[in-house]
Amino acid sequence: MKIITRAIAIKNLKKYIGQDLRTLALKYGITTYETGKQNKGWKGLVLERLAGLQNNVSKAPNGLTYELKSVAFHKVKGKLVPKETMAITMINPAELKQHDFFESHAWAKLKAIVFCAVEWNGQNAKNAKLLEVTSLDFAEDDELIKEIKADYDFIRAKLIKEGFDALTGKDGKWIQARTKGTGGINPRTGERRPITRAFYARTGLVRKIFEIAS
């Protein structure tokens, strides 16, 4: 098990800029959508492989101290803009109540992040060209971080005051608490699965991060 530092991960990823991730997914044996099913996470899995990481799906930063993320971009009048939000991490209501922003998983992931811009070409994402790889370190006194912390605090206060069910994706200027979970019906019990949420970075934040990093 080799240790992949952030610098190495970036270096590894940069070799693949301009290439189609679908082709690479096939090479690594990662299911995309061609089995007739939809694996929405395949791009992320491919990128983790390309970076040299061994672990596929686990909690916490998938690297050593950094987090690898991909964001879908699409072109509007020749300009590249983030198309969608980006999942940061799951919300654990109990932890959210107890932890301050700088103790949270969200911050741990955000502060040392490696971004991969991936081109998005419509539904079913047949093409997925790797556009750019960049990394960013946040400082605790960045203006942006202060605002993000304010969002976190707002969501946290709402959770404490009104409960988990009161949370909504509308809250937050830079980050939001969107629903995220397995979804559907539990086949064993026939019950609806419980609603879970995760922190998401809004497109504006994604954009900002790219500005800062470049």
Place this chain on the structure above:
DNA sequence: CCATGATCATTA
């Protein structure tokens, strides 16, 4: 079974 990867579907 559940968190993680992130996109898809729906509505305004």
Place this chain on the structure above:
DNA sequence: TAATGATCATGG
């Protein structure tokens, strides 16, 4: 088109 909420395949 943008924003929110819902959903799916995967692997430990």
